[in-house]
Amino acid sequence: MALKAHQRALLQLLPDGLAWNKAPDTLLASLAGGLARSTSRVTERAGQLLAERFPLTATLLLADWERFLGLPDCDIGEDAGIDERQRYAANKLRMKPSLNRQFYIELARSYGFTVSMSALPDNQWVTMVTIETHVDYRPMHVLDPITTPLRIYYAGILECLLNRYKPAHQDFRYVYADKKEKG
Secondary structure: OHHHHHHHHHHHHOOOOOOOOOOOOOHHHHHHHHHHHHHHHHHHHHHHHHHOOOOOOOOOOHHHHHHHHOOOHHHOOOOOOHHHHHHHHHHHHHOOOOOOHHHHHHHHHHOOOOEEEEEEOOEEEEEEEEEOOOOOEEEOOOOOOOOOOOEEEOOHHHHHHHHHHOOOOOEEEEEEOOHHHHO
16 A cells, blocks of 8 residues: 555656656556655655654664663663663663762662662761662682672672762762571
8 A cells, every 4th residue: 555655656746748658557657666665665764763763662773772871781681682671771861860869779779679878977978878678699709809708799780880870979888788687
């Protein structure tokens, strides 16, 4: 159906007269039908590009959106499917970073972590980030470097995200409040 409409439009662009026979069974109509495939393809691609304007519906330009937005953030979504990558890009585009604590708490919550933040009383540039969600860990091994903590927590994604969006003058110290050990 779209090809017929494009063929009709191409034939209407031709001048009127005896030399321009626009009947459906003529050679000129066949030529317009062949050219209609190209114009139809361009129209379809234009419709697809309209959907590419937004990262949530982008497929062809998703890599460009990710490059523009600086994704993947902290190795999040490197092996994700198209739907998940579109969601990450749309969330990043909608995100409005802020310097207040609530922004960091909401950012952690969006990745499945519950955190609380408090400034140290003797140092305004250091913030204690208490991760209240249970996070798995592994103990330090003998072959680990000397600067390795005794417990290595698997919340590197959270630490990377918070460190990425924090101000340069601020220092975050992470405390893992493991509720299983309290009992």
